[in-house]
Amino acid sequence: MRPFLHRLRTSAWSYLRRAPGTYVWLLALFITTVALHHMDPRFEQEFLRQRSTNLHALSTHPVRVLVSSALWIDGGHWWPYALLYTVLHARAEHWLGTPRWLAVTAAAHVLATLISEGALLWAISTGHAPATAVNTLDIGVSYALAGTIGVLTYRLPPPWRYVYLAVILTLYGSPLATSRTFTDLGHFTSLLIGLACHPLCPRRPRPLPRTRPAQ
Numbered sequence: 001m002r003p004f005l006h007r008l009r010t011s012a013w014s015y016l017r018r019a020p021g022t023y024v025w026l027l028a029l030f031i032t033t034v035a036l037h038h039m040d041p042r043f044e045q046e047f048l049r050q051r052s053t054n055l056h057a058l059s060t061h062p063v064r065v066l067v068s069s070a071l072w073i074d075g076g077h078w079w080p081y082a083l084l085y086t087v088l089h090a091r092a093e094h095w096l097g098t099p100r101w102l103a104v105t106a107a108a109h110v111l112a113t114l115i116s117e118g119a120l121l122w123a124i125s126t127g128h129a130p131a132t133a134v135n136t137l138d139i140g141v142s143y144a145l146a147g148t149i150g151v152l153t154y155r156l157p158p159p160w161r162y163v164y165l166a167v168i169l170t171l172y173g174s175p176l177a178t179s180r181t182f183t184d185l186g187h188f189t190s191l192l193i194g195l196a197c198h199p200l201c202p203r204r205p206r207p208l209p210r211t212r213p214a215q
Contacts, residue, residue: 019090021098026085028071029141033078048072048139053113055121055134069139070109084145092148095155100200101148107197108147108190113138116186123182138183143190146172150194154201165195 036044050057051068058065073081093101120136123129153165172191175184 019093019098021102022085022089022093025089025141026082029073029081030078032072036072045137048074049135049137051139052136053117053138054136055117055124058114058117066110066113069113070141070144072139073141074137074139081141088145088148088152091155092152096151096200096202103200104147104151104194104197105144108150108193109141109144111193112143112147112186112190115189116182119185120182136182142183143186146187146190147194147197150191151197151201153195154198 036048039047051065051072053065053069089101089105092104096104117138120129120133124131124133149168153161153168156164168191172188175181176188
């Protein structure tokens with residue numbers, strides 16, 4: 001039993017050391033999720049709406065809500081995010097390094113939010129969405145996660161890279177042909193942003209030239 005616990009602690013410490021940003025973020029989500037579960041349901045929605053990146057909040061406190069919206073999960077359970085963060089975010093952070101991983105996730109979260117909310121604003125102004133949509137609840141970490149899924153394409157060697165790319169484009173693109181919500185647009189946009197972050201990916205070292213043996 002002791003050797004197993006020792007290997008478990010060693011493995012956990014290795015993950016934390018290689019991807020500190022991922023697990024600090026995950027810890028923040030755990031704390032906020034526990035806090036939500038202790039709130040009155042009537043108060044919870046208003047509390048989250050004040051931290052949502054809806055059109056009203058973006059027009060008054062854009063920086064604050066762009067940051068705070070990535071620290072809360074709208075209901076549900078925390079453990080699926082622990083799995084997704086370990087499989088996706090931790091791997092991307094270890095591969096890219098914390099600064100570049102953070103740049104990818106921030107770009108996906110911020111730009112996809114602005115583009116999707118801009119599309120919602122257009123829908124409201126043209127009568128395709130009700131005026132009350134300016135206060136739509138929009139929080140969570142799914143845009144940043146989609147951006148990480150996109151940039152991980154370059155972690156795979158061909159031909160698996162192209163299979164993976166086809167799968168994620170289908171997964172995120174198919175909802176645009178059916179439901180066409182602003183969140184569907186945001187998810188697909190964040191995936192494209194992750195794919196556009198190829199310049200941030202580490203380059204593989206070139207193989208050394210072969211030398212001919214001396215005659």
